[in-house]
Amino acid sequence: LSVTVVDVARAAGVSAMTVSRALNKPDSLPPATVAKVRDAAASLGYVRNRLAAGLRSSKSHLVAAVVPTLAGPVFMDAIGALTQGLADRGYHLMVGQSGYSNKDGDALLSDIISRRPDAIVLTGAVRSPIGRQLLKASGLPVLEIWDLYSDPVDMLIGFSHEAVGVAVADYFAKDQRKQLCLIGADDQRSKRRWEAFKRRAVKLGLSPPKAAFVPAPAMLGDGRKALRTLLDENGDIDAVFCSSDMLANGVLIEARARKKKVPRDLAVIGFGDLNFAKDLDPSLTSVRVDGPRLGALAAETLVRSMQGETIETKVVDVGFEIVKRQSA
Amino acid sequence: LSVTVVDVARAAGVSAMTVSRALNKPDSLPPATVAKVRDAAASLGYVRNRLAAGLRSSKSHLVAAVVPTLAGPVFMDAIGALTQGLADRGYHLMVGQSGYSNKDGDALLSDIISRRPDAIVLTGAVRSPIGRQLLKASGLPVLEIWDLYSDPVDMLIGFSHEAVGVAVADYFAKDQRKQLCLIGADDQRSKRRWEAFKRRAVKLGLSPPKAAFVPAPAMLGDGRKALRTLLDENGDIDAVFCSSDMLANGVLIEARARKKKVPRDLAVIGFGDLNFAKDLDPSLTSVRVDGPRLGALAAETLVRSMQGETIETKVVDVGFEIVKRQSA
DNA sequence: TTGTACGCGTTATCAT
DNA sequence: ATGATAACGCGTACAA
Numbered sequence: 001l002s003v004t005v006v007d008v009a010r011a012a013g014v015s016a017m018t019v020s021r022a023l024n025k026p027d028s029l030p031p032a033t034v035a036k037v038r039d040a041a042a043s044l045g046y047v048r049n050r051l052a053a054g055l056r057s058s059k060s061h062l063v064a065a066v067v068p069t070l071a072g073p074v075f076m077d078a079i080g081a082l083t084q085g086l087a088d089r090g091y092h093l094m095v096g097q098s099g100y101s102n103k104d105g106d107a108l109l110s111d112i113i114s115r116r117p118d119a120i121v122l123t124g125a126v127r128s129p130i131g132r133q134l135l136k137a138s139g140l141p142v143l144e145i146w147d148l149y150s151d152p153v154d155m156l157i158g159f160s161h162e163a164v165g166v167a168v169a170d171y172f173a174k175d176q177r178k179q180l181c182l183i184g185a186d187d188q189r190s191k192r193r194w195e196a197f198k199r200r201a202v203k204l205g206l207s208p209p210k211a212a213f214v215p216a217p218a219m220l221g222d223g224r225k226a227l228r229t230l231l232d233e234n235g236d237i238d239a240v241f242c243s244s245d246m247l248a249n250g251v252l253i254e255a256r257a258r259k260k261k262v263p264r265d266l267a268v269i270g271f272g273d274l275n276f277a278k279d280l281d282p283s284l285t286s287v288r289v290d291g292p293r294l295g296a297l298a299a300e301t302l303v304r305s306m307q308g309e310t311i312e313t314k315v316v317d318v319g320f321e322i323v324k325r326q327s328a
Numbered sequence: 329l330s331v332t333v334v335d336v337a338r339a340a341g342v343s344a345m346t347v348s349r350a351l352n353k354p355d356s357l358p359p360a361t362v363a364k365v366r367d368a369a370a371s372l373g374y375v376r377n378r379l380a381a382g383l384r385s386s387k388s389h390l391v392a393a394v395v396p397t398l399a400g401p402v403f404m405d406a407i408g409a410l411t412q413g414l415a416d417r418g419y420h421l422m423v424g425q426s427g428y429s430n431k432d433g434d435a436l437l438s439d440i441i442s443r444r445p446d447a448i449v450l451t452g453a454v455r456s457p458i459g460r461q462l463l464k465a466s467g468l469p470v471l472e473i474w475d476l477y478s479d480p481v482d483m484l485i486g487f488s489h490e491a492v493g494v495a496v497a498d499y500f501a502k503d504q505r506k507q508l509c510l511i512g513a514d515d516q517r518s519k520r521r522w523e524a525f526k527r528r529a530v531k532l533g534l535s536p537p538k539a540a541f542v543p544a545p546a547m548l549g550d551g552r553k554a555l556r557t558l559l560d561e562n563g564d565i566d567a568v569f570c571s572s573d574m575l576a577n578g579v580l581i582e583a584r585a586r587k588k589k590v591p592r593d594l595a596v597i598g599f600g601d602l603n604f605a606k607d608l609d610p611s612l613t614s615v616r617v618d619g620p621r622l623g624a625l626a627a628e629t630l631v632r633s634m635q636g637e638t639i640e641t642k643v644v645d646v647g648f649e650i651v652k653r654q655s656a
Numbered sequence: 657t658t659g660t661a662c663g664c665g666t667t668a669t670c671a672t
Numbered sequence: 673a674t675g676a677t678a679a680c681g682c683g684t685a686c687a688a
Contacts, residue, residue, distance in 0.1 A: 004665055015675045020667060030673070045465050050442045051383045052665035055680050060379060062422075062443075070408035073401060080398035083425055087436075092443065094390075094422045097411055108415075114378045115390075115420065137373050221607035246604060253609055276574060279549035281581055332681055343659050348683060358657075380681035383664050 003046045012040035023048065054116060061091050063302060064112040065121040069099040072217055073274060075123055077291030078145065078298070082121065085299025091118070091306075106130045113138050118306045121145060121298065122153070124189070141305040145298050147189060148317055155305070157298050157316045159289055161189055164320055165196030168241045168269055168287065171322055173204045177239035177267055181210040183226040183251065184243035185218040193271075197241060210234060218243065223250020224257075231258065238266055239328070245270035245277050248284055252327065267328035282326035289320045331374045340368035351376065382444060389419050391630060392440040393449040397427040400545055401602060403451055405619030406473065406626070410449065413627025419446070419634075434458045441466050446634045449473060449626065450481070452517070469633040473626050475517060476645060483633070485626050485644045487617055489517055492648055493524030496569045496597055496615065499650055501532045505567035505595055509538040511554040511579065512571035513546040521599075525569060538562060546571065551578020552585075559586065566594055567656070573598035573605050576612055580655065595656035610654035617648045 005016045012019065014037065022029055022037035040046075054060035063086055067075055083093045094115060096108050109131050112120065120140050124147040135142050135153050142154040147161065172180050180201050184190035194211055201209045212230050214222035223242060227250070230237055242248035248270030252262060260266050262282050270277060273288035297316065305311050337344045342365065350357055350365035368374075382388035391414055395403055411421045422443060424436050437459050440448065448468050452475040463470050463481050470482040475489065500508050508529050512518035522539055529537045540558050542550035551570060555578070558565055570576035576598030580590060588594050590610050598605060601616035625644065633639050 002665095005667095006665085016665090017667080017676080018674060021674085024667085028673090033673080045462075047438055047441045047462075047466075049383070049444055049665055051379045051388060051444050052680090053667070055377070055379045055383055055682090056665080056667045058680080070398075070411055071404045073404075076399045076401075076404065080425065083398060083423060087424065087439075092422055092424070092439065094420055095411060096415065096420070097408065110375055111415075111420070113375045116377055116379050134373075134375075138375075217603070219607065220604040224607065249604065250607060253607075257609070275545070276548040276577065279547065279552065279578060279581075281585070333683095334681085344681090345659060345683080346657090349658090352683085356657090361657085377681055380664090381683070383666090384681080384683045386664080 003044045004049075005046075008037065008041045008044055008046050011044055012037045058116070060116050060118055062094055062115060062117045063091050063119045063121060063306075064094045064096065064115065064117040065123070066096045066098050066105075066108065066112070067123045069097055070095065074272065075146065075291070078295035081292040081295025082145075082298050083295075085296045086302070089299070089303045091303065106134065109134050113140075119143065119302045121302070124149075124158075141302065143298055143302055143305075145294060147192075148315070152315060155301060155311055155314050157294060157301065157318060159318050159320050161192035162196035164271070164287055165193040165198075165241075166200045167320075167322060168193075169197050169200035169204065169206075169209075171269070171328070172239040172241070172267060173201070173206060175239070175267060175328065177206075179207055179209075179234065179236045180239045180241065181212070181230055181234075181237050182241045182243070183212050183214070183223060183230070183247050185216040185247075186213045187216050190243040193241075193243060210237065214247070218247050220246050220250040220253070223247035224254040225250075227251045227254040231260075240266060240268050242268065242270050245272045245274040245284060245286055248286070248327070249276070249280060252280060252282070252284070263326065263328050269322070269328045273323055277323075278325060280327075285325045285328040286323050287320050288323045290318060294318050331372045332377070333374075336365065336369045336372055336374050339372055340365045386444070388444050388446055390422055390443060390445045391419050391447045391449060391634075392422045392424065392443065392445040393451070394424045394426050394433075394436065394440070395451045397425055398423065402600065403474065403619070406623035409620040409623025410473075410626050411623075413624045414630070417627070417631045419631065434462065437462050441468075447471065447630045449630070452477075452486075469630065471626055471630055471633075473622060475520075476643070480643060483629060483639055483642050485622060485629065485646060487646050487648050489520035490524035492599070492615055493521040493526075493569075494528045495648075495650060496521075497525050497528035497532065497534075497537075499597070499656070500567040500569070500595060501529070501534060503567070503595060503656065505534075507535055507537075507562065507564045508567045508569065509540070509558050509562075509565050510569045510571070511540050511542070511551060511558070511575050513544040513575070514541045515544050518571040521569075521571060538565065542575070546575045548574050548578040548581070551575035552582040553578075555579045555582040559588075568594060568596050570596065570598050573600045573602040573612060573614055576614070576655070577604070577608060580608060580610070580612070591654065591656050597650070597656045601651055605651075606653060608655075613653045613656040614651050615648050616651045618646060622646050 005019045009016045022034045026034045122144045144156045148158045212226040270286035273286040277284040277286045333344045333347045350362045354362045450472045472484045476486045540554040598614035601614040605612040605614045
C-alpha cells in the first residue's frame with residue numbers, strides 16, 4: 001500500500017497539506033473541500049501511515065500494556081475493557097507478557113518504549129530499579145493497574161489485597177467462625193491477602209489461621225487436594241478463603257465428598273467472582289473486583305493524561321465487594 | 329526521550345551510520361567500535377525509535393491481531409502463545425477487538441493497516457467484501473486462525489468444526505446412545521458444529537438430535553437451564569454435546585439434581601477441555617484443541633512469511649482430540 | 657571499516 | 673482557506 005497524501009492531493013487537485021487537514025480536522029475546512037479530498041482518498045484506497053504521522057507529530061496514538069500473561073482469566077475483563085475504551089477514542093493497544101521472562105522485564109520495557117507509545121500500562125509486574133528508571137526517563141504517562149501499591153511510578157488504579165484479607169477475616173468472624181484457613185495460589189497477590197487475613201484473624205482473637213499454597217495457575221483439582229490436606233491436619237477448620245473461584249469450586253466438591261455441609265460445617269469464600277460462581281451448588285460467596293470498570297476507568301484516565309490534562313488524583317482505589325451467596 | 333543516533337554518535341565519536349550499524353548488525357563491525365557505541369548509548373539512555381526505523385525500512389516488526397473479544401477463555405491460550413512466539417523473534421503484537429462492533433469491522437481493519445504492521449492475524453471475524461479488499465490491497469501476509477474455512481484470504485491455521493460435530497456424533501453412536509442433543513452458545517462456531525452433528529446422527533440412523541441454544545457468553549447456569557428444558561421436552565435424551573465445558577459443568581450439576589446418573593443415563597461431552605474438566609466429578613470428557621500449539625505454530629509461520637519465505641502449505645489443520653474421561 | 661547524502665510519509669510552521 | 677517548506681529519526685545506497 002503505497003498511496004500517499006501526495007497522490008490523494010494530486011487526485012483531488014489540492015496540496016498535500018490540505019489533504020492532511022481534511023482528514024484530521026475536517027472542521028477547519030469548507031465542507032466542499034473536505035468532500036473532494038475524501039472522495040479522492042476513498043477511490044485511491046488511501047490509508048494513512050501512522051508511523052510517519054507519529055514520527056512527525058510525536059503522537060503515536062499507541063498505548064502499551066504489560067501483563068504477566070494473557071492466558072488466565074484474571075485480568076482479561078480489565079484488559080478487554082481497556083482495549084475497547086482506548087479503541088473508542090482512537091488509540092490502539094500493544095501487549096507484552098512479562099510472565100515468561102525469557103527476556104527480562106527491563107528488556108521488554110525497552111522494546112516497548114522503542115515504539116514510542118503515548119502511555120504505558122503496567123499490571124503489577126515491573127518493579128526493578130532499572131525499569132523504573134527507564135519509565136521515568138521516557139517521560140511517558142505510566143498507569144499501574146490492579147494492585148494498590150504504596151509507591152506507584154505515577155498513576156495507579158487498583159484495589160488493596162490487604163483490605164480484602166481483612167474484610168474476609170471480618171466476615172468470617174462475624175459469622176462466628178472459629179478456625180479460619182486460606183487456600184491460595186503461590187503468587188505475590190495471594191500472599192499479600194494471606195498476610196493481612198492472618199494478622200486480622202489473630203487480632204480478632206481467633207486461633208492462627210492455617211494456609212495451603214498450590215502452584216499457579218491454581219486449578220480445581222488443587223482446591224480439592226488442598227482442602228483434604230488441611231482437614232487431615234486439622235479437622236476443626238470451619239472457614240476457607242480461596243484465592244480463586246476455581247480453587248473454591250474444588251473445595252465445594254471435596255466438601256461434598258467428605259459429607260461436610262457448606263456452609264453449616266464449612267464456610268467458603270472465593271476470589272474473582274467468575275461467571276460460574278453464582279451457579280454452583282451451593283452458590284459461591286466471592287470477592288468481586290469490577291474488572292470492566294477498572295479497565296474503562298483506566299482508558300479514560302489515560303486518554304485524559306495523553307491529551308495533556310493533569311491528573312489530580314494519582315491513585316484510585318476501585319475497591320471490591322464480597323458478594324454474599326450460599327457458601328458463606 | 330529525545331536521544332537520537334546523532335547524539336550517540338557524537339558521544340561515541342563516530343558517525344550516525346556507525347551507530348545504526350553497531351546496534352543492528354554488530355557482526356559487521358570491529359568489536360571495539362561496537363563496544364564504544366554501546367557504552368555511549370547506554371550512558372545516554374538511548375532507545376531506538378521504531379517509528380522512524382519502520383518508516384524508513386518499511387518493516388515495523390509489528391503484527392496486528394483481531395479477536396472477537398479478549399475476555400473469554402476461548403482464544404486466550406492461542407493468543408498468549410502467539411504473543412510470546414512473536415516477542416521471542418523481535419515482533420510485537422497489537423490487538424483489536426471486533427466483537428464490540430461500535431466501529432464496524434472494516435473501520436477496525438483500516439485503523440490497523442494504518443500502523444503498517446508486517447502481518448495481520450484474524451480470528452474468524454472479518455469476512456466482509458470490503459474487509460477482504462482492504463486486506464488484499466494492503467499486500468500484507470494474512471493469517472486466519474482457529475476456524476477452518478474453505479476460502480481463506482491467505483494462510484489459515486485451525487481446525488474443522490464440522491469434523492468435531494461428526495466425531496462427537498460417531499462417539500455417541502459407538503457408545504450405543506440413541507437420542508442425542510446439543511447445548512450450544514448462540515454463535516457461528518457452535519452452529520457449524522451443530523449442523524454437522526445433526527446431519528451425522530441422522531445419517532447413522534439415529535433419531536434427529538435436539539438442540540438448545542443459549543446467549544453467548546455461555547455460563548454454567550445456562551447449561552443447567554438448557555438441560556432442564558430439553559429433558560422436559562424429551563425425557564429420552566441420553567447424550568449431550570455441549571459447546572463449552574462451562575455448559576457441560578452446568579449439565580453435570582443439573583443431572584445430579586435430577587438423579588440422572590452420568591454417564592449411565594446421560595453421556596456428556598464438553599468442548600474446550602478447560603483446566604477444570606478433568607477435576608469435575610464425574611470427570612468431563614471434552615473436545616480438546618491445542619491452543620498453545622496453534623499459537624506457536626502461527627507465530628512461526630508468520631515470522632517465516634514476514635522474512636520473505638514462501639509458505640507452501642497455506643492451510644494447516646491442527647485437528648482436535650476427544651479426551652475420554654468419565655462423563656462419556 | 658566508516659561516512660555522506662537522501663528519502664521514507666506525514667504534519668508543524670509560516671506565508672499567502 | 674490553502675500552500676510551500678522543512679523536519680521528525682532512521683536506514684538504504686553508494687562513496688571514500
